[in-house]
Amino acid sequence: MKTFSEAETALHFDGVLLRNVSYTYDIGLPQETSALADIDLDIKAGQHIAVLGHNGSGKSTLAHIINALLLPQSGKMVFFGCEPSDEESIWEIRRRSGLVLQNPDNQIIGTTLEEDVAFGPENLGVPLPELRHRVDASLEKVGLLELAQRPPHTLSGGQKQKLAIAGILAMEPICIILDEATAMLDPASRADFMNLVMQLSKERNLTVINITHNMEEALLADYIYVVYNSRIALHGTPADVFEQAAKIRQMGLDVPVHIEIAQKIADYTSMPLAKTEAFTCTGAAQAVHDRLDTFFTVPQQYAPSANNSDHGTGVQISELSAPSLNISDHEAEVRGTEQSVPSANNSDYGKEVRGTELSAPSTDISDYGTEVRGTELEFPHHSRLSYDGRKVLVEVKGLSYTYNPDLEQCVKALTDLDIDIYEGELLGLAGHSGSGKSTFVQHLNGLIRPEPGVVSVMGLDVHDKKNIRKVREHLGLLFQYPEQQLFEETVGADIAFGPKQMGLAPEIIEQRVKEAAELTGLDPKLLDRSPFDLSGGQMRRVATAGILAMNPDILILDEPTAGLDPAGRDELMSYFLRLQKKGQTIILITHDMDQLADIADRILILKDGRKFALGTPAEVFGDDEQIRLAGLEMPHTKVFMEEMQSLTPGISADIFSPDNAAKALIYEYRTRRQTWRSK
Amino acid sequence: MAQQIVLGQYVPGNSPLHRLDPRTKLIAAILLMVLILTSFSVPSLAVLGIFVLVLILLSQIKVRLIIRTVRPILFLLLFAFLFNLFSGSGEVLFSFSFITVRVDGLINAVIILFRIIMLVLATSILITLTTTPILVADAIESLLSPLKKVRFPVHEIAMMMSIALRFVPTLLDEMQKIMKAQSSRGADYDTGSPIRRARGFVSILVPLFVSAFRRADDLATAMESRCYRGGKGRTRLKVMKFSYRDVVFSLFMLAITAAVYTLPLVFPSV
Numbered sequence: 032m033k034t035f036s037e038a039e040t041a042l043h044f045d046g047v048l049l050r051n052v053s054y055t056y057d058i059g060l061p062q063e064t065s066a067l068a069d070i071d072l073d074i075k076a077g078q079h080i081a082v083l084g085h086n087g088s089g090k091s092t093l094a095h096i097i098n099a100l101l102l103p104q105s106g107k108m109v110f111f112g113c114e115p116s117d118e119e120s121i122w123e124i125r126r127r128s129g130l131v132l133q134n135p136d137n138q139i140i141g142t143t144l145e146e147d148v149a150f151g152p153e154n155l156g157v158p159l160p161e162l163r164h165r166v167d168a169s170l171e172k173v174g175l176l177e178l179a180q181r182p183p184h185t186l187s188g189g190q191k192q193k194l195a196i197a198g199i200l201a202m203e204p205i206c207i208i209l210d211e212a213t214a215m216l217d218p219a220s221r222a223d224f225m226n227l228v229m230q231l232s233k234e235r236n237l238t239v240i241n242i243t244h245n246m247e248e249a250l251l252a253d254y255i256y257v258v259y260n261s262r263i264a265l266h267g268t269p270a271d272v273f274e275q276a277a278k279i280r281q282m283g284l285d286v287p288v289h290i291e292i293a294q295k296i297a298d299y300t301s302m303p304l305a306k307t308e309a310f311t312c313t314g315a316a317q318a319v320h321d322r323l324d325t326f327f328t329v330p331q332q333y334a335p336s337a338n339n340s341d342h343g344t345g346v347q348i349s350e351l352s353a354p355s356l357n358i359s360d361h362e363a364e365v366r367g368t369e370q371s372v373p374s375a376n377n378s379d380y381g382k383e384v385r386g387t388e389l390s391a392p393s394t395d396i397s398d399y400g401t402e403v404r405g406t407e408l409e410f411p412h413h414s415r416l417s418y419d420g421r422k423v424l425v426e427v428k429g430l431s432y433t434y435n436p437d438l439e440q441c442v443k444a445l446t447d448l449d450i451d452i453y454e455g456e457l458l459g460l461a462g463h464s465g466s467g468k469s470t471f472v473q474h475l476n477g478l479i480r481p482e483p484g485v486v487s488v489m490g491l492d493v494h495d496k497k498n499i500r501k502v503r504e505h506l507g508l509l510f511q512y513p514e515q516q517l518f519e520e521t522v523g524a525d526i527a528f529g530p531k532q533m534g535l536a537p538e539i540i541e542q543r544v545k546e547a548a549e550l551t552g553l554d555p556k557l558l559d560r561s562p563f564d565l566s567g568g569q570m571r572r573v574a575t576a577g578i579l580a581m582n583p584d585i586l587i588l589d590e591p592t593a594g595l596d597p598a599g600r601d602e603l604m605s606y607f608l609r610l611q612k613k614g615q616t617i618i619l620i621t622h623d624m625d626q627l628a629d630i631a632d633r634i635l636i637l638k639d640g641r642k643f644a645l646g647t648p649a650e651v652f653g654d655d656e657q658i659r660l661a662g663l664e665m666p667h668t669k670v671f672m673e674e675m676q677s678l679t680p681g682i683s684a685d686i687f688s689p690d691n692a693a694k695a696l697i698y699e700y701r702t703r704r705q706t707w708r709s710k
Numbered sequence: 711m712a713q714q715i716v717l718g719q720y721v722p723g724n725s726p727l728h729r730l731d732p733r734t735k736l737i738a739a740i741l742l743m744v745l746i747l748t749s750f751s752v753p754s755l756a757v758l759g760i761f762v763l764v765l766i767l768l769s770q771i772k773v774r775l776i777i778r779t780v781r782p783i784l785f786l787l788l789f790a791f792l793f794n795l796f797s798g799s800g801e802v803l804f805s806f807s808f809i810t811v812r813v814d815g816l817i818n819a820v821i822i823l824f825r826i827i828m829l830v831l832a833t834s835i836l837i838t839l840t841t842t843p844i845l846v847a848d849a850i851e852s853l854l855s856p857l858k859k860v861r862f863p864v865h866e867i868a869m870m871m872s873i874a875l876r877f878v879p880t881l882l883d884e885m886q887k888i889m890k891a892q893s894s895r896g897a898d899y900d901t902g903s904p905i906r907r908a909r910g911f912v913s914i915l916v917p918l919f920v921s922a923f924r925r926a927d928d929l930a931t932a933m934e935s936r937c938y939r940g941g942k943g944r945t946r947l948k949v950m951k952f953s954y955r956d957v958v959f960s961l962f963m964l965a966i967t968a969a970v971y972t973l974p975l976v977f978p979s980v
Contacts, residue, residue: 098935122937130935137928140936142720142843142876149947151936156943166947180722184879198936478890500896508894516891518916528913532896563920577895 042112046238047074047097047206051106054092058104066092068261069106074254076111076205079232079239081249081269084258085283085596086568090242093258094210097240099124111205126155129199131212133594135191136184144170144186144194145179151202169200173227188464189220193227200231206238207231213245214594217464217622219662225251244596246273246285247667250310257282270307283598288625288667288689289315289674295693300326316674323696327704416456416632424585424616425452425475430484432470432640444470445640448484452585452618457611459631459648460620463662467640468620469511472587475618476506489584504533507583511590513574514567522548522565522573523558529581540580547580551606568599575603579610586610587618592626604630628652628666628687636661649685668692679703720842725770726955727840732849734956738963739836745967746828751974755824761966762828765835779834780827787826794819843875845948851941852950865941873929881922888917 049072055065066089074080084090095101096108099115107114110124132138141147148166157165170176173193178186183194192212199207207228213221225248232239241248249255255272257265259282265272273279276286276294286294293309300322309315430448435441445467452458462468473479474486477499489505491498507529510516519525526547530540548555551572557565562573575591588607592600600623608630611617621627627634628648636644636651638661644651648666652658658665672684672692682699686692727735742758749755766776780787798815805811837846851868858864889899892913899910 095931100931100934122939125935125937130932132928132932134925134928136880137925138932140873140876140929140933142872143722146842146844146947150933150938153944153946154937154939156945158945159947159949162945162947182720182879183876184883202936473890476894478893503894503896506894508891510887510891510894513891515921516888516895516913516917518913528897529895532898581896 042109042114044073044109044112045076046078046111047072047240048109049096049103049106050108052096052103052108053105054089054096054101054103065089065261067096067103070258070263072256072263074238074240076238077232077236078254079229079252080241081252081255082240082242082258083244083246083249083255083284084242086594086599087566088258089261090258091210094130094208094240094242097206098128098130098208100130126151126202127204128206128208129196129202129204130208130210131192131195131199133211133214135188135195135215138195139183139191142182143180144175144183144197147183147194148197148201151198155202165201165203169197172200172231173197187220189216189224192216192220192224196227196231204237206240209239209241209243211242211244211594213243213248217662218624218664219463219659221245221248222664244284246287250287257284270310273310274304274306283596285597289671291689292668292671292692292696293318295689296322296696299693299697302326312671312674316671316678319675319696320678323700327700418453418456421456422454423451424454424489425450426485426487427451427474428485430471430474430481430486432467432474432479432482432484434470443640445474448637448640448642450635450642450645452616454616455611455614456632457617457619457630459627459634460618460637461622461624461627461634461661461663462637462643466637466662468637469589470640471637472508472589472618472620475585475587476503476508478508504581505584506587507578507581507585508587509575509578509589509591511593512571513578513591514562514570517562517570517574517577520561521559522553522562525562525573526558526576526580529577533581543580543582544576547576550579550610551576552602568595568603571595571603575606585616585618587620589620590622591619592621592623600626622663624652624658624664624666625668625687628669636663638662648687652685652687721771721775721839723770723840725768725840727765727769727835729955730840730959731950731952731956732841732845733853733950734952734959735836735841736846736849736853738959739833741963741967742832742836743829745970746825746832749970749974750821751977752821753973753977754970755821755828757966757969757973758828759824762831762835765832769835769840771835771839776831776835776839779839780830783826783830787823790822790826791819794822844872845950847872847875848946848948848950869941877922877925880925881918884921885914885918888914888921 049070052067052070052072053065054067055063057063070093072093082090082093092101096103097110099108099110099121102108102115102121110128113120113123113127115121115124139147140150145166148169149162152162152165167176167179170179173196175190175193175197178190183191186194195212196207209228213224216224228239228241229251231237239252241252243249249272250269252269255266255269256263257272257279259265264282265275265278273286273290276291279286289312290309293304293315296319297304297309302322302325304318307314309318427448427450430445431443432445433441433443448467448471460468460471470479474481474493475488477493481494486493488502491502491505493499493502517525519528523544526544527540530543535543544558545555548558553569553572553576557569557573562570565573571591578586586607591607592603595603604626607617607619611630619627619631631648633646634644634648634651635642643661644657652665652669655665666687668687668689668691669684672682672686675696676682676684679699683695686695742761746755746758749758766773769776795811795815795818796809798812798818800812800814803811803813803816841849847868850871851864854862854864854868889897892910893899897910897913899907899914
């Protein structure tokens, strides 16, 4: 019930106000879907808001409502005192709020940068010479003025998103809405883009509404709204919101790594975190240090009690009880440091853990992996990979490649690359956009012919045209956004396309389709449906199944989880990890360093087409400076462990998943305490 | 592939040609096409050839980039050349089994080659290489603006054209990506029966259309979000101004036209 005075205040509210806003697509049709239900928002001028939510939660609809691209079907939206009631007010709201979309290519209208930036003010009827001034000033602000005359398709993804910002600035907005604007950028461009946004919002007192899946970005916000199934499920300051880790998880989202680890330790020790205590990485490290120190110094006093699981990370306190149980499958758990690639220079942390496994009884913390998120994730999933006598499946020697060699704008995509890829390994491939990752994997299955250089796949020379068909059967390449390649009338037919092209018998094809659908968790009922009726996540699984059905010896995944929400990402990854456990060789390209460091046996980092680093995660992520130079970021768990290292010198920082970090820390502090006591 | 096709591939620059009013360039290009297609005498064609050379020099664009514009029609050129070479009457130049080349044929073949190349060069140098597609669209809109009186949607058509041109490279890249993806799933676009190949193209076209629609949807959102509401009340960053340059260029064009049509009268034999 709205009273008159409430309506009055809404119009005087300096910011964006939503009251009971609902929106439903396709009303009255069978595919009717509610996108937003009873949404209340209070965004004050100059605030930086993050909106989190799973794919299909209604976040984008919210962005469109605030931008007055959609009008609420019920409830009201007031944008800085302006209600979208008539045409003029709608245009006014659109003028003062700018929207940046996810796909950089789809929002560029101009055929040169300056034409694109001018598009908005031209629509507003801004006259010359002010128009020219606005265009130049906006381009300069985002650092693209020198490229003003260039056609936009020659820009990188990060530059295109900055161009979108320039186009908005030229309209002199008071509010910028980012609709997963960084989802398609590499870590360096993402950080760069967010810095620009933060700087602008400070300088011009811009209100920022950032719709995102990236929890690190969410930490930059003043206030967070979590949308779950069309409703606001949680809201508060980042510290408030991430305190509810279990709830966040249930809603298919992530918790920042340091908060997650601190929560685990807080639960384990039954010493709850104070508000904002674990908000920064340093704070979280201190919190963990204090708790473990106290816990293992005076164990009796702090014996865990079962009623303390509110902040649950999903770990039941009762199961952990007193530190007297045994480590069950520790071998598999502490694998971050255990890689033993030829020439690996590992710390001997792994062996230490092994030692205790047999002797000292210790706490049973083995259930972390499976408990978290309530799914059957099996992180950490496999034991050490031995490279002794392992078969080499792919040999690459002296590979170089140049795009448009006869042109002036020729691009050296690869320079003198050598690598052997072993049977059964998971090779991670990382690098800034344009570093040559995609070009490299396209060489492996003969989409690009090596010149000069040698690429041989299972003994077949890729240079020889006769071998290409065979090579492609051995090597399954899943492209980026593979759901965009679906074309058949039914899901089953699409999965069967590959096997059919291989000329397999119909019975075998049917068998393969069934198996592949099962491997990717597709409901057999879906096989007769049109792939275009499915959700984005399901379509991606169909496309993945299409590659798996060809039964490739080597599976190449080019950013297989890009654009998925954390729950969708983890689920898809779990299928790949299960395959890998069975001995599948996998090459994984990703911008997600946490994921890569956690699951890869070896990592190859490319920079400007050259091999920048190759080794175990511990080796590759050895030096922050180097990683930043390559346009990447350090895995967040490692950053946290480095903080821990500064508090307790001597512990290993080469741990790459929050679960393993919690276990390792508990182990470390306990051992230290024991050694201290025995002295 | 997108790099190979110089369609709407504007080369940034600040040459006299770049600075001409796009309307002047558009009319000049049309006039040049007419001249090339209607002149048959060698002196006229020579004048036109020299004029195109002058334009190339004026544009200050690298010769290599200009030559590339001819590349997509190489097959057409070869076909036209051979077709003319083996036809015609007159003195036999040489013959070898069933091949007979006559003097007329050879001359015709060379002339046709010359004319096609000139056509491509003239349009690309005046329009695609030195004028951004948006300016071309603006020029068309301005030239057709009298039609607005009869409610012809001039602005909308010009906008559609410029957006289409803007997305040509994007969609070509996309097509290439889809082809590669389907190839790695075993699709084969070069061999096999025609039916199999036609089916292969379905696997490219369906995803391409789906993607084009998705892009169109996003683009419409982006345009609306940036307050696009048709041509009414819009201003332009690049105002088309008919300056002294255009006057000079237009006079020059007139002179060329006069020359092209009078030369055959002066030298009727060639």
